[in-house]
Amino acid sequence: MDTRRGALAVPKVRRVGFFTSIEPPPESSQRPNRSQSGPVEATTSSSPLSNSPSGNLISPVLIPPSRHHSDNLTTRVAAAAPVPVPGPAAFRRYLAQDRSLLHVGSYNPPDSLLGTSTPSSNGEFSEDSASLFGFQRSDSTKLSASFPNGGFDLTLAVRAPQESETKIATASASEGKKKIKEYLAGKSESVTTKPQKEKEQKALKDKTTKAERRAIQEAQRAAKAAAKGEGSRRADESGRANPGKATKKPQPKKERLPVTSSVSEKTAVAVEKEKRMDVPQTLMQYDDRSRVDKAKRRAVVEQTESKNKVELFLHLPQYERGNQLPNLSSNFFTLDSIHHAVYKVGLQHLAGDISGDNARCIAMLQAFQEAIEDYITPPMKDLTMDLTTKINGYVSFLIECRPLSMSMGNAIRFLKNQIRKLPVNLSESEAKISLCSDIGRFIDEKIILADKAIVQHAVTKIRDGEVLLTYGFSCVVEMILLYAHEIGKKFRVVIVDSRPNLEGQKLLRRLVTRGLDCTYTHINAISYIMREATRVFLGASSIFSNGTLYARVGTACIAMVANAFSVPVIVCCEAYKFHERVLLDSICSNELGDPDAVANIPSFRTNAKHSKTINNNKNLQFLNLMYDSTPSEYISMIVSDYGMIPPTSIPVIVREYRREHLLL
């Protein structure tokens, strides 16, 4: 490892936490062990960059433009797989196989959503939408065979980001200043001198919102700074930037920052900017009237605010349920501002047909893929800017349908970054293909392969005779349990469930049909059942950088009781769900579900009529929280695709891998 790093300056692949040494399956002898063997052969032979002229011998900053990469992808896309998989050959083969078996769509729930008018009839849909992981699990043995190394996808996951991160720098290196100038011109309002372009931008400016404009400016600045950070053409660069500045309309002071001449200062500034850019926007607070009204004017979904709001949660959206879906589905063919695929996903989110963070995220990304494929840059417009605006529109539509999860926010940030970083000399079709492949890569590497890595890690923590307790339905946990069962471990599963979603019944059904012995109970009985449990496996929606686990409501109770009974709590979470926000309680940031779901109880004990009359009472509210936050002291271990780590390592992972994580 050390010698390699010294000699080649290959991107650092740092392993964090404990890695299980998974016993190498038979095939391991043929497969190069990525972390041990000579990386030049191993990585170059399998990576799509192998046909690039300079290979890995150049420092990561100088990796040639990745257009080759996208060229490759073009052919590959044409070939077979709906989503090209840029990875080592084995991955590709495996995934292609997986996909053909899986039929990508299985991540997407069935298309027949519009047929279902009420959210209550979603049972089978959500089953389907979640079934994808069930499918994949069957391949996990194959996986274990082909990837002997525990952290097999690390090299890939980290290499790829490095390569794309340096795209801009690369462009400047190999293609010279002219290219950069063009690139910047393409993006910025400032550097161009052509009057026609000026007009176009004005039009754009009118269209884009303040926040978007700001984002674009930031993007330019970042791009510029990155280019300048090179150091070699520093003087040139600043010389060129200055005249550009002159034509600029008056800007806030910080705009001028890049003009400073010293290298160190510049890089510092660049880093500073990146940092600022990465600081997540504050969430919309729904008790802020002015912002809510502003958002309402733009809204696609008509929402009536619920009459009986819970006072403690005024900062979260509380709308009447049930009327949006029919409205939206009737508008399906008349609405043209939203791409139909995105629209469909939005409806599915609204109806609750897709549940589970991974499934939602994948559905969204695939809808974006479709939207990008169908995207045509309007005349007189720039692809980067227009597409970003479009995506922003889609995202706000999706937010109206259901607040995004943290992981979806991460995915969107990734996508926007990719759009921003598109080399300007790409043709429209090339750019689209590149974006689509990036999205596909994100899905494959950050979600699907990450899950497999988690399964590999977590299964080592299951011993014979154990009683594993899990809560609700987490697809990763399901994969772990089924895989452990498949490789012959003897254990019992306790499924703890809670109202109103009763997701645990879905898990129970699947595990029992696979032949696992299960115990089912409700969360109230957790103190009773915890004495039997030897380990607790939990899924996650997000993990914040203070180690707080943000997951479906009730997770905190389970972790707390497990802690009281001294049972280790193992959280399974893909690294793309890590988030740099911090959170202390479950009140400040949360999502409210349909209060009627809580109000409606199985009517074997109380008559429904009575509850209906009383529902209109001003004094009675029903609160359906969707998430809660678990303090980090209840978590014994987090299993992620970066290995098995304590919760205190989350900020480290977020910090070390944020760039790679975002840029892939």
Added chain:
Amino acid sequence: MPDVQSTVVEFVNKLRKRKIEGSQATAKCTVELLRSVISHQRVPHANQAAALIDAVKAVGEQLVAANPVELAVGNVVRRVLHIIREEDLSLTTAAMGGLDLLDASDDDDVDNCKGIGYPAMSAAVVAAAARSTLRPPSLQTLLEGTPESATVPYTSSSGADSESKSKSADKSSLTRKLKHDVIEGVNQLIHEIAGCHEQIAEQAIEHIHQNEVILTLGSSRTVLEFMCAAKEKKRSFRVFVAEGAPRYQGHLLAKELVARGLQTTVITDSAVFAMISRVNMVIIGAHAVMANGGVIGPVGVNMAALAAQKHAVPFVVLAGSHKLCPLYPHNPEVLLNELRSPSELLDFGEFSDCLDFGAGSGSIQVVNPTFDYVPPNLVSLFITDTGGHNPSYMYRLIADYYSADDLVM
């Protein structure tokens, strides 16, 4: 007598089939039944108290066996036994006092059917009996050497016996007096059980303040009255009610609270931890309070207590005196619990397809416990009809209500 027997059988059946729910209702029924048992019990001239005790014990054993988890039954039976013993004791001491006076005044007929020195001996026995009934056996009483449990009933009754011999005219009035006093005491107990809500609710104003947020769970009449009492005193506060799946008693409580004009929010049980950071106090109605200060409450209580401890929120338990159980729990989560029907959690029809009991399919167990045990260290305060108490004080409070002889029935 036969009609008493039939009511006993009827009540036992009800208990077996769990037709009576709630410790207060059970306690009330039990004590009324015992009252009729006592009033129908034919008391022999000799040894009346023992006869009554035996009769009550016999019925009590049946009742406890019918539903061992409903601790209120045992508690009430022990209370009634205690009442009998106390009345008997007070009668005896009164009689003794009377006898001494009699002896002192009637110096002339010393040979009047009593052995010399008997009164003095008898007084010592009475004192021992008083000690033994009021206090649990201590080292001192053991060392004093009188085998009380065996001799006390005998001697005391023999005292009464001898007295009745001496004053044969008083005999019938005295037996009637013991029974009368016991029934009086039992009536008082009935009154106490019925009125424990008000006594507890009176203290509400000391504990609930303006703008408080209170979390509760399960459906308890005591909690309802407690909160309403504070509401009537113009305190405005909010209540979070955990719904208590799968029995949904929280919904019942919420409806009652709303009907009385309290601002109520129903939350799912899983949101207890999420909400507790904004809660000022957790108020719970207990199913039973054990002698060590542990609480048996509706399922899910332990979770709430742990969350409350984590956030340093006071965890207050309301309990009428009939819920105080003189036993120390051992493994209460299992031994003092009851598993209800799985159909409350899972619809069998839904899962029958994946249960073919053949090869390749797993098994499903469904666990649906009724109660939960909260260890005393998680409880901040008990509010009983005699006031607020620490968990560590409960054993002493309980010792006031029961006599040590009845702990094991």
